[in-house]
Amino acid sequence: MSGDTESDSFNPDKYLPTIDAILSVANLEEVTIKRIRNALQELFGIDLSPTKKQVNDLIMERYHDLIDKRAKQEELDKEEMEKQDALLAAKLSREENKRSTKRSSRKSSSNNTPVPAKTRKSRPLSEKQINNNPFNREMVLSNELFNVIGTYKASRPQVVKLLWAYIKDNNLQNPSDKRQINCDDKLTNLFKKSTVGAFEMNKILSKHIFKPDEVVPTSYDESTKTDSTNIEQEVEKIFNDDDDDDDDDESSEEE
DNA sequence: GTCCGTATTCACAGCATGCG
DNA sequence: CGCATGCTGTGAATACGGAC
Numbered sequence: 535m536s537g538d539t540e541s542d543s544f545n546p547d548k549y550l551p552t553i554d555a556i557l558s559v560a561n562l563e564e565v566t567i568k569r570i571r572n573a574l575q576e577l578f579g580i581d582l583s584p585t586k587k588q589v590n591d592l593i594m595e596r597y598h599d600l601i602d603k604r605a606k607q608e609e610l611d612k613e614e615m616e617k618q619d620a621l622l623a624a625k626l627s628r629e630e631n632k633r634s635t636k637r638s639s640r641k642s643s644s645n646n647t648p649v650p651a652k653t654r655k656s657r658p659l660s661e662k663q664i665n666n667n668p669f670n671r672e673m674v675l676s677n678e679l680f681n682v683i684g685t686y687k688a689s690r691p692q693v694v695k696l697l698w699a700y701i702k703d704n705n706l707q708n709p710s711d712k713r714q715i716n717c718d719d720k721l722t723n724l725f726k727k728s729t730v731g732a733f734e735m736n737k738i739l740s741k742h743i744f745k746p747d748e749v750v751p752t753s754y755d756e757s758t759k760t761d762s763t764n765i766e767q768e769v770e771k772i773f774n775d776d777d778d779d780d781d782d783d784e785s786s787e788e789e
Numbered sequence: 790g791t792c793c794g795t796a797t798t799c800a801c802a803g804c805a806t807g808c809g
Numbered sequence: 810c811g812c813a814t815g816c817t818g819t820g821a822a823t824a825c826g827g828a829c
Contacts, residue, residue, distance in 0.1 A: 673817085690817055691803030698805055713806055732805055736815040743817080 544585040546592050549574055553596045567593050676742035678724040690743060694736065 556570050570593050575582050582589050672687045680686050683696035701707060701715055708714035713732040717725055725738050 689803080694804040694816090701805095707806095711807090732807095732814085734815080736804085736817095738815095740816050 544588045546588070549578075549589070549592060550596065552577060553593055554600070557596055557600045674744045676744070678720075679739070679742040682720045682724055690739075693739060693743060697735070697739070 552574060553570060556573055567590050571582055571586070571589050574589065672689055673693070675683070675686050675688060675693065679693065682700055683693065685696070688696065701721075704718060706716050706718060706721065708716055708729070715721065715730050715732065715735065717728050717730060721730070722728055724742065725735070730738065
């Protein structure tokens with residue numbers, strides 16, 4: 535029969551889902567702690583003034599959590615958009631490369647005869663080649679690939695290494711033929727098929743790996759900076775708003 | 790005959806597994 | 810143990826044609 539107030543035992547778990555629900559639908563630029571607290575009082579039909587501080591702390595905690603989540607989500611969304619841009623840019627670039635390669639090969643075939651492969655001998659790598667080794671170059675990875683190996687940037691060999699690590703970790707190799715990989719959801723999304731051959735994997739991977747130059751640069755840093763500033767301002771606003779409100783609140787409640 | 794320019798091809802690292 | 814398979818970009822080697 536102690537339903538009127540929470541003065542003796544404050545139970546945060548009781549209010550968490552409701553606070554989260556309110557915050558998730560509320561306009562964070564306008565919402566204040568006081569409003570949320572009032573909403574809780576109405577919803578639960580109780581007076582929270584004896585545990586006001588605890589309730590306020592709880593609301594602030596959930597608010598910060600939500601802000602963090604939203605910031606992270608925005609970051610992910612941005613990255614995804616970048617990935618989509620990268621994919622499109624890469625696709626266009628590929629098509630253009632193909633066209634130019636065809637053009638040059640057609641042109642050359644009429645002028646010069648190719649060097650027979652048998653005449654070549656193995657050559658040691660020059661210092662220049664070692665320094666500019668394209669195999670160690672960091673490439674930009676697609677979103678599907680990111681979902682599997684958890685990174686957006688890696689050299690091609692690293693990607694293969696990480697992918698095999700993932701396959702082994704999740705025991706996705708076909709026991710009867712270890713060159714066959716049974717795709718889970720993530721790999722199915724990546725390879726667009728339920729099973730894939732180990733060698734075929736590399737072929738498909740090329741569609742998910744892009745040169746950094748192929749990625750269209752965006753004003754990512756600047757916008758991120760703005761976002762974090764906005765978040766801080768929002769928190770500050772709520773605090774200030776709440777302080778003012780609380781003073782009023784306090785006096786009005788005391789009355 | 791020699792030199793230069795152009796076109797073409799190869800080797801390189803890295804990863805995995807199976808087969809000869 | 811070495812090769813096969815698949816992919817990647819760059820630099821070097823090679824071969825040929827044309828100009829002088």
